[in-house]
Amino acid sequence: MTRIAFIGLGIMGSPMAVHLQNAGNQVIGYNRTRAKTGPLVEAGGTAAASVAEAVADVDVVALMVTDTPDVTEILTGEAGVFETAGPGTLVIDFSTIRPDATAELAAQARDKGLRMVDAPVSGGEAGARNAALSIMVGGTEEDFAAARPVLDVVGSTIVHVGPSGSGQTVKAANQLIVAGAIGVLAEAIVFLEAYGVDTEAAIRVLSGGLAASAIMDHKAANMLDRSFEPGFRLDLHHKDLGIVTSAAREAGVAIPLGATAAQLMAAARANGDGDLDHSALFRTIARLSGRRS
Incomplete structure (x- = not known):
């Protein structure tokens, strides 16, 4: 014990x-x-x-x-x-x-x-x-x-x-990847919906090809159903992206896609979505195109 x-x-x-x-x-x-x-x-x-x-x-x-x-x-x-x-x-x-x-x-x-x-x-x-x-x-x-x-x-x-700090560095990279994947998945769903595609069928076939990802498996349903009960709050991902962008700047590393994801997450938080699941980034992506979020 x-x-x-x-x-x-x-x-x-x-x-x-x-x-x-x-x-x-x-x-x-x-x-x-x-x-x-x-x-x-x-x-x-x-x-x-x-x-x-x-x-x-x-x-x-x-x-x-x-x-x-x-x-x-x-x-x-x-x-x-x-x-x-x-x-x-x-x-x-x-x-x-x-x-x-x-x-x-x-x-x-x-x-x-x-x-x-x-x-x-x-x-x-x-x-x-x-x-x-x-x-x-x-x-x-x-x-x-x-x-x-x-x-x-x-x-x-x-x-x-x-050594000490390496776990946090790898976690920062993880959060960078996850934020980018959530943002791109949201864009894809908004794109599919704009063309009237059966989005559930589209996600099913996309999940069988090179576009497959854990993010798609775990977050696509949230976006399709507009259900954002927090599993990981958007506020926390916003905080994590602050860590990523700060650490990248200190290392002299450019992360243009990560910086964009960080700004989108900040916009979502500013619009009151901080207590929702981070997949609620979809709401901000949809609003940019005047779509239902």
């Missing part, structure tokens, strides 16, 4: 924490909104009243929170993880944050006698619920090996991609 503090029990974190509890670990969960600890408690886990309480006397601290400032505050703030976790504790950050911030936090963790890996995930709510996430991991080989038993419980594709 491993004692695991899991901080951040939202759409993704809650099912991940429950899987870890069901796998025979002792999971202590913390979330700013106390009610969100309910599923973990029902599975036999424990709810903590603070970060300090959650991380006291644990082997692993897992984080799944929204943005770089949230991770930084949880780790480095007063009564945070770096202040209260015991020597040798392994920190696994499942959040999606800036690669440079991750590398800096990992260095601070080492100075505090802790270990840290960045392990951002892809697969959305369905992947979290089905324990089928793709996990890209940055850190040392030794820390990756130590984290592997935890990662194996929540993921199906788990790859060590390099």
Whole structure:
């Protein structure tokens, strides 16, 4: 049995924490909104009243929170993880944050006698619920090996991609690809609808050829049905594209298609679609052509 503090029990974190509890670990969960600890408690886990309480006397601290400032505050703030976790504790950050911030936090963790890996995930709510996430991991080989038993419980594709910050860099590339694919799929559906094509039949045949993709499999139905219940909120993808464009600029890399996707996502958010699934980018694409969204 491993004692695991899991901080951040939202759409993704809650099912991940429950899987870890069901796998025979002792999971202590913390979330700013106390009610969100309910599923973990029902599975036999424990709810903590603070970060300090959650991380006291644990082997692993897992984080799944929204943005770089949230991770930084949880780790480095007063009564945070770096202040209260015991020597040798392994920190696994499942959040999606800036690669440079991750590398800096990992260095601070080492100075505090802790270990840290960045392990951002892809697969959305369905992947979290089905324990089928793709996990890209940055850190040392030794820390990756130590984290592997935890990662194996929540993921199906788990790859060590390099030193600290590398997982976040690969996740940024993932979000770049996904945003572009969602945008192009939306354009294709608007195009098909303009010609009165049977769009369901069109998607079925396109899915059998070179245009096939996981995005088409998982997001086309949302667009066809105009159903955008959030599996991954557009607000979060907007945040992730900010990470991508900033990191690309720092590296001197041009990402013209990515920059366009980022602007479209920003427009969708400005028009009030931030709380919808990121496939709701379709609504912005459709509006550009004066079509029903």
